[in-house]
Amino acid sequence: MARAAAPAAAPPAVASRRGTDSLVVAAATGATVLSVGLLIAALLSSLLVSSVLAGRADDVGRETSSALGGSMGAQTEAVPGAGGLLGGHGYGPLEQIDPVPPGTLGSDVALDGHALECFAGVLDACDRLHAGSAPFSGYEHYASTCGGRVKPSAVAYCTELD
Structure with a gap:
């Protein structure tokens, strides 16, 4: 095997x-x-x-x-019908003062024209100035005060001051 x-x-x-x-x-x-x-x-x-x-x-x-x-709360003069960021939203009355001449804000002729109209009381021109200005520019700051009428950015649109 x-x-x-x-x-x-x-x-x-x-x-x-x-x-x-x-x-x-x-x-x-x-x-x-x-x-x-x-x-x-x-x-x-x-x-x-x-x-x-x-x-x-x-x-x-x-x-x-x-x-x-x-x-x-320290603001005293109310603007009737103002419904911007400060007026009409429970933050107290909105103080409005006399406008301030724009002076030299920049070198843009069109924006200078809007600034002069804003100073003259055409509040829509203040809003157009704000929309057309560069961030942090003199134009934007002037527009945010509605021509010196309110503190910066106190209202969303200057036409709210009518």
């Missing part, structure tokens, strides 16, 4: 490769878990910082509102 040959053992190169594959899979799994953990930690940190900053912004807003509300 012929004897059956014993099964041959796996060559050493194959056995060591299987061990390396297991290490690679384990390392990749560990790196993925670490990445997810870091992502969750970063997300939680950003949420914490956001909530702290939002709370501080609310505090600053309340302080500013309180300060503005206190100073508005």
Whole structure:
């Protein structure tokens, strides 16, 4: 009777490769878990910082509102029908004074014309001046006072003073 040959053992190169594959899979799994953990930690940190900053912004807003509300109570002369930012919205009466000549606000001839009309009492010209002026310019500031009639940005539109 012929004897059956014993099964041959796996060559050493194959056995060591299987061990390396297991290490690679384990390392990749560990790196993925670490990445997810870091992502969750970063997300939680950003949420914490956001909530702290939002709370501080609310505090600053309340302080500013309180300060503005206190100073508005000192105004005395009401403008009938004024419904701008300060007049007619529960902040107290809106003080209106005599207009102030525009002086030199810039070098734009068209905007200079609007400023002169605004000073003369054409309140629509004040609004056109505001719409056409560059941010933070002399023109914009003059327009925001309706030609010196009110404090800056006291009304949304100067035509509300009619």
